[in-house]
Amino acid sequence: MSRPVLIRLTLVAGFLLAWEAVRRLNIVGPLLLASPSEIVSAGVASGPKFAVAFELTFIEIVVAIALSVLLGGSVGAFAGTRPFLGAVTGPVLTSLFAVPLITWYPLFMVWFGIGPASKIAYGVVSAFFPIAINTMNGLRGVDRKYLIYGRAVGCSRMQIILTILIPLALPSIVAGLRIGASLAIIGVVVAEMLASLGGIGFIITSSRNMYATGDVYFGIVLALFCALLANLGLSLIEQRFTRWRDLQASVR
Amino acid sequence: MPKPIVIETRHLRKVYAVNRQPTVALDDVSFEIPEGSFVSLVGPSGCGKSTLLQILAGLVSSTTGEVLVDGEPVTEPMPGKITIVFQDSTLLPWKTVTENILFPLEIQGVPAAERAARATEMLALVGLTDFRDRHPHELSGGMRQRVSIARGLAQHPRIMLMDEPFGALDEQTRLKMGHELLRIWEATGKTIFLITHSLTEALFLSDVVLVMSHRPGRIVGVINAGLPRPRTYDMVGSPEFGAARNEMWHLISADETGEGLAEL
Amino acid sequence: MMQKLRVPLTQGAIGIVLILAWQGACALHLADPSVLPAPATVAVTIGQLLGSPAFLSDAGVTLLRVAVAFLIGAPIALTVGFVMGENVAVGKSLGPLFNLVLAVPQSIFLPIFVLLLGLGFTEKVMFGITHVFFVVVVNTMAAVREVPRDYVTAARSFGAGRLRIYRSIYLPAMAPQVVTGLRFGLIFDIIGILLAEMYAAESGLGLQLARWGDSMNVGKLMAATILISVATILVNEGMRGWESRVSRWQRSAEAS
Numbered sequence: 197m198s199r200p201v202l203i204r205l206t207l208v209a210g211f212l213l214a215w216e217a218v219r220r221l222n223i224v225g226p227l228l229l230a231s232p233s234e235i236v237s238a239g240v241a242s243g244p245k246f247a248v249a250f251e252l253t254f255i256e257i258v259v260a261i262a263l264s265v266l267l268g269g270s271v272g273a274f275a276g277t278r279p280f281l282g283a284v285t286g287p288v289l290t291s292l293f294a295v296p297l298i299t300w301y302p303l304f305m306v307w308f309g310i311g312p313a314s315k316i317a318y319g320v321v322s323a324f325f326p327i328a329i330n331t332m333n334g335l336r337g338v339d340r341k342y343l344i345y346g347r348a349v350g351c352s353r354m355q356i357i358l359t360i361l362i363p364l365a366l367p368s369i370v371a372g373l374r375i376g377a378s379l380a381i382i383g384v385v386v387a388e389m390l391a392s393l394g395g396i397g398f399i400i401t402s403s404r405n406m407y408a409t410g411d412v413y414f415g416i417v418l419a420l421f422c423a424l425l426a427n428l429g430l431s432l433i434e435q436r437f438t439r440w441r442d443l444q445a446s447v448r
Numbered sequence: 449m450p451k452p453i454v455i456e457t458r459h460l461r462k463v464y465a466v467n468r469q470p471t472v473a474l475d476d477v478s479f480e481i482p483e484g485s486f487v488s489l490v491g492p493s494g495c496g497k498s499t500l501l502q503i504l505a506g507l508v509s510s511t512t513g514e515v516l517v518d519g520e521p522v523t524e525p526m527p528g529k530i531t532i533v534f535q536d537s538t539l540l541p542w543k544t545v546t547e548n549i550l551f552p553l554e555i556q557g558v559p560a561a562e563r564a565a566r567a568t569e570m571l572a573l574v575g576l577t578d579f580r581d582r583h584p585h586e587l588s589g590g591m592r593q594r595v596s597i598a599r600g601l602a603q604h605p606r607i608m609l610m611d612e613p614f615g616a617l618d619e620q621t622r623l624k625m626g627h628e629l630l631r632i633w634e635a636t637g638k639t640i641f642l643i644t645h646s647l648t649e650a651l652f653l654s655d656v657v658l659v660m661s662h663r664p665g666r667i668v669g670v671i672n673a674g675l676p677r678p679r680t681y682d683m684v685g686s687p688e689f690g691a692a693r694n695e696m697w698h699l700i701s702a703d704e705t706g707e708g709l710a711e712l
Numbered sequence: 713m714m715q716k717l718r719v720p721l722t723q724g725a726i727g728i729v730l731i732l733a734w735q736g737a738c739a740l741h742l743a744d745p746s747v748l749p750a751p752a753t754v755a756v757t758i759g760q761l762l763g764s765p766a767f768l769s770d771a772g773v774t775l776l777r778v779a780v781a782f783l784i785g786a787p788i789a790l791t792v793g794f795v796m797g798e799n800v801a802v803g804k805s806l807g808p809l810f811n812l813v814l815a816v817p818q819s820i821f822l823p824i825f826v827l828l829l830g831l832g833f834t835e836k837v838m839f840g841i842t843h844v845f846f847v848v849v850v851n852t853m854a855a856v857r858e859v860p861r862d863y864v865t866a867a868r869s870f871g872a873g874r875l876r877i878y879r880s881i882y883l884p885a886m887a888p889q890v891v892t893g894l895r896f897g898l899i900f901d902i903i904g905i906l907l908a909e910m911y912a913a914e915s916g917l918g919l920q921l922a923r924w925g926d927s928m929n930v931g932k933l934m935a936a937t938i939l940i941s942v943a944t945i946l947v948n949e950g951m952r953g954w955e956s957r958v959s960r961w962q963r964s965a966e967a968s
Binding site: 200203204207224228229283284287288291297299300301302303305306307378379382383385386390391400401409412419420423424 | 718719722723726747748801804805806808809812815816817819820821822823824826827828899902903906907910911917918921922924925928930933934936937940941944945947948949
């Protein structure tokens with residue numbers, strides 16, 4: 197095990213121990229903070245409640261990601277393969293990316309109600325931008341020499357797109373998906389926290405109102421865990437597709 | 449018995465409109481390349497060599513004049529008939545060496561067994577059989593170019609076009625690759641048309657060297673290398689070689705500016 | 713000249729067409745005005761809000777929180793990022809932890825801040841500071857890597873002192889990446905503060921948005937949302953302009 201990894205593990209372990217100690221020694225009261233052990237026991241005790249909530253949140257997240265991939269991928273694909281369209285849409289996308297999308301959530305609730313639809317809408321909008329932008333940049337960034345080569349050996353337009361363009365753009369596209377997935381997951385939960393009828397975020401907020409602090413922390417840890425899992429999974433996929441690119445760059 | 453003509457160009461002219469100003473890239477280029485010959489084209493930077501190659505490959509159309517391959521006009525790429533080796537090997541980086549050689553064959557509809565056979569054969573020809581499962585980033589520049597050559601030959605083309613194939617390599621590799629290329633050429637009997645900056649390289653490799661002027665590109669001379677084969681690098685020091693190279697040099701420097709000429 | 717204007721003109725034209733279509737849909741009663749007010753109405757409401765002392769007071773509160781969080785968080789983050797960038801061992805050990813934090817949107821931690829720090833100014837500002845902190849540290853670390861070591865070696869051989877080297881070599885080399893980090897920090901800060909206000913607050917724009925949402929006051933909601941969105945876009949573009957200016961030397965160096 198290398199030294200930096202050891203240092204990080206020590207820091208994280210130290211942090212967890214200090215966290216646990218702060219509660220055991222009652223430096224911070226149980227209504228404000230839940231220690232790691234308290235979080236675990238809350239999770240066990242409220243397991244069924246969270247399981248039901250998780251089902252709803254999970255569906256909202258999956259639908260949101262699917263729709264944003266469809267929308268974001270299409271927009272990114274068009275903008276990435278048609279130069280003029282890209283020149284027009286690109287700057288608009290990157291400018292809009294800066295907008296605090298959470299401020300649109302009250303409008304979404306007026307338009308789509310307090311149920312899952314508004315959460316899905318918010319998740320879609322959150323994930324849309326990184327997916328569209330990265331897809332567009334990934335496609336645009338492909339060195340033309342590969343496309344010319346495709347033409348020279350007799351590829352049809354569709355063959356160039358499927359067998360040359362997309363593999364070359366894939367690292368960027370997967371990166372966009374990774375960022376988008378994180379935003380969608382946390383976005384949906386935060387939206388539920390603000391106003392909803394169910395889901396992990398709903399439990400977090402209602403638990404806070406009832407001072408069931410353990411549940412609040414557990415809910416957050418759960419959401420965090422999902423986001424990190426998605427991030428890790430997509431990160432591994434991204435690395436698999438990027439291996440040749442990183443090594444190619446370092447050879448140069 | 450004269451060999452059939454594989455490529456013939458007639459009065460090729462290419463005019464680009466850059467910012468509404470017409471730029472003549474090529475002006476009245478005509479030549480013939482007989483089957484099985486090794487022909488090079490030398491010329492200064494920007495003289496239109498690459499444009500000419502793209503026209504020959506069918507990637508770009510000429511403004512006037514025509515290109516005929518086996519008597520047929522070239523208006524678009526002829527996969528499998530004309531192959532190109534680029535200065536940058538342009539190997540698909542996520543595919544292995546073998547997959548790279550197979551790729552154009554798949555596109556061109558060559559049956560699976562035949563594809564595999566050709567790939568094995570060409571890999572052996574360029575001496576890279578042991579590297580068949582490696583990826584391009586694991587290979588040196590010279591090796592990548594050899595894969596590119598194998599890829600081109602596997603398509604059994606009528607002619608192989610090479611655009612400064614060794615331009616990105618260091619001098620020693622360049623010399624070795626030149627020998628390699630001649631060995632491969634003699635083994636396969638392919639018609640090769642190679643573009644280069646270097647007078648020495650052109651003369652060393654070819655039967656005939658076309659000398660191109662600076663822009664607008666015209667053929668200002670045709671030099672017969674006149675050297676026996678197989679060629680060895682010590683021929684470069686011979687008086688015949690020197691005379692031929694001087695002739696090329698004079699053709700180029702008699703031309704107005706003759707800038708950007710590289711010497712090996 | 714026309715060639716250069718093609719893109720902005722197209723963007724403008726599309727924008728105008730969309731607004732006209734929106735107006736048209738409302739005029740033809742295709743949309744319920746209590747759900748989708750017409751652009752003309754929204755524009756009027758925006759004007760009213762900008763003249764309303766209550767709205768401006770809320771905006772001021774939000775801006776204050778954003779500013780304080782940024783002015784505290786940024787300098788600390790710049791220092792930490794610089795130290796971590798210069799000290800390779802520290803950077804290698806701690807860097808991945810910072811990247812891990814950035815992998816997940818920090819919005820999820822809001823309830824913890826409310827539990828520990830309450831609903832007031834401190835809680836909001838602390839939340840904002842964390843949003844600024846991590847992204848600025850990571851970008852500053854990356855900026856240190858942009859410093860061309862050859863230049864530093866050369867300068868030392870001329871006898872240049874530490875401060876001189878920092879000013880003439882580090883600063884211009886790091887500037888683009890640092891400004892990028894600051895830009896993200898500011899945007900995340902704004903997002904964080906507004907979210908915190910929407911979740912639990914007694915004042916601020918976020919709270920107003922939540923209130924208008926609850927009372928289904930679509931007119932004010934839409935006007936305020938658009939206003940905030942436009943303001944944030946302007947802030948972002950402004951920072952991007954700054955980024956552009958400090959990286960000009962880089963672009964010409966790359967081009968040559």
